[in-house]
Amino acid sequence: MPLVPTKSSPPVTKPKPKPQPPQPEKQSISFMVSKPKYRLSDLILSESNLDELQTVIKAKEYWNKVFVDWNLQSVMKQRKSLFINLYGEPGTGKTMAAHAIANALHKEMICVNYADIESKYVGETSKNLTNLFHTASEKDIIIFFDEADALLSKRVTNMSSSTDVSVNQTRSVLLTLLNDYEGMVIFATNFISNYDPAFMRRIQYHIRFDLPDKSLREKLWRLYIPQEMPTDLRISEIAEKYDGVSGSDISNAVLKAALKAAKNQESFVKQADFEDAVAEIVKSKKANKSGSPRDVKITKSEIVPESEVPKDIVNKSKEFQEVN
Amino acid sequence: MILFSVLAAVGACVVLTLLDAFYDSIIKWLSKIGEVAQRVVKGVLIGCKTFLSDVRKNIGKEISKNYSKVGEKWQVTEVSREIPADKIPDEIYDRMEMEDSDSLELTEDIEAQLLSNYQ
Numbered sequence: 001m002p003l004v005p006t007k008s009s010p011p012v013t014k015p016k017p018k019p020q021p022p023q024p025e026k027q028s029i030s031f032m033v034s035k036p037k038y039r040l041s042d043l044i045l046s047e048s049n050l051d052e053l054q055t056v057i058k059a060k061e062y063w064n065k066v067f068v069d070w071n072l073q074s075v076m077k078q079r080k081s082l083f084i085n086l087y088g089e090p091g092t093g094k095t096m097a098a099h100a101i102a103n104a105l106h107k108e109m110i111c112v113n114y115a116d117i118e119s120k121y122v123g124e125t126s127k128n129l130t131n132l133f134h135t136a137s138e139k140d141i142i143i144f145f146d147e148a149d150a151l152l153s154k155r156v157t158n159m160s161s162s163t164d165v166s167v168n169q170t171r172s173v174l175l176t177l178l179n180d181y182e183g184m185v186i187f188a189t190n191f192i193s194n195y196d197p198a199f200m201r202r203i204q205y206h207i208r209f210d211l212p213d214k215s216l217r218e219k220l221w222r223l224y225i226p227q228e229m230p231t232d233l234r235i236s237e238i239a240e241k242y243d244g245v246s247g248s249d250i251s252n253a254v255l256k257a258a259l260k261a262a263k264n265q266e267s268f269v270k271q272a273d274f275e276d277a278v279a280e281i282v283k284s285k286k287a288n289k290s291g292s293p294r295d296v297k298i299t300k301s302e303i304v305p306e307s308e309v310p311k312d313i314v315n316k317s318k319e320f321q322e323v324n
Numbered sequence: 325m326i327l328f329s330v331l332a333a334v335g336a337c338v339v340l341t342l343l344d345a346f347y348d349s350i351i352k353w354l355s356k357i358g359e360v361a362q363r364v365v366k367g368v369l370i371g372c373k374t375f376l377s378d379v380r381k382n383i384g385k386e387i388s389k390n391y392s393k394v395g396e397k398w399q400v401t402e403v404s405r406e407i408p409a410d411k412i413p414d415e416i417y418d419r420m421e422m423e424d425s426d427s428l429e430l431t432e433d434i435e436a437q438l439l440s441n442y443q
Contacts, residue, residue: 298401298402300401300402301399302399302400303399304398304400305398308398309391309400312371313373313391316370320368
């Protein structure tokens with residue numbers, strides 16, 4: 001039997017897939033759970049700050065008393081969550097206070113920085129946030145957002161780029177997560193004025209940290225100078241003379257003075273070594289304050305019709321165009 | 325009579341110094357805003373107008389409107405800050421009262437101050 005070739009359709013050639021540029025691998029983020037590093041007794045703070053911290057620490061204990069016994073639940077929804085915001089100048093003990101709160105409550109913490117959760121992939125930052133809250137909720141861990149203004153800053157009202165959309169999406173996701181969360185979240189910031197009002201409303205406690213006054217500065221100088229360090233420092237005098245310095249400035253000044261004395265092979269750390277170190281810190285802080293644009297807050301940014309632009313500015317723009 | 329003239333002259337100097345300090349603080353502030361605005365605005369920064377408004381008991385609000393052009397569209401970026409009332413010279417209060425307005429434009433005053441600083 002002759003073999004008759006069957007009529008068949010021409011072979012279908014699959015189009016070769018176009019070579020794709022190699023995609024960097026998305027890494028699922030894992031959060032480091034840590035034990036608090038400081039206790040309340042490590043903090044040198046004003047009486048009012050310590051009192052506010054105690055109130056926050058005891059808040060959960062009094063939940064039943066105020067909501068049930070005193071029937072606060074009849075006028076407001078009983079929240080299970082507790083959100084605390086520690087704000088104030090850098091180096092005033094906010095981070096230490098967050099650790100101390102966790103320590104007093106015998107809880108572990110996840111310390112989160114914006115850079116930890118921010119992703120270049122659209123939508124990925126929100127997923128990271130969701131994972132964070134899920135992990136913390138499962139293990140009953142305190143979430144601590146340091147430099148929180150990066151995450152809680154005002155939403156963009158006039159979205160003109162995909163970055164704006166992504167920023168707003170992250171803010172909205174965080175608001176929803178906070179609404180549903182039943183644990184404790186601590187935020188810390190140097191720039192509370194950047195916070196979006198929606199976040200401000202959800203945070204029950206705002207605790208302001210100020211730079212230490214003279215008596216606290218004295219305590220801080222005493223704390224950071226160990227008994228073994230030979231020195232002729234007159235603590236009361238230096239505390240009086242240099243105000244506007246934080247605990248962390250004092251700690252830095254002690255280190256700088258000690259290193260200088262050691263390098264110069266001095267037998268003890270002189271008053272002048274401390275004064276030079278702290279004066280240098282004060283000077284650099286002043287320079288930073290006057291030159292830094294970080295405190296500039298943009299309150300509105302939007303596209304407007306030309307009729308709303310002053311005539312002289314429109315004319316100036318036309319002049320530019322003609323010249324160019 | 326002579327004493328009166330001297331007092332008036334001293335008074336004028338004091339007012340000028342307070343005003344100078346007031347305008348200079350705004351100029352310093354505007355230069356900071358400029359740095360930030362350059363980074364934030366998407367187009368070319370064309371000009372800026374400065375106002376003082378909402379002057380209440382303890383505080384006044386200084387608003388600067390930065391106008392930039394994004395292609396054919398205009399964008400206005402507003403930056404505001406609070407100024408303690410005691411830093412606002414009486415002359416400014418008087419002008420607000422005379423103009424019977426909640427907002428006083430300071431752009432021309434600042435331009436004049438800039439010119440005098442560089443002369």
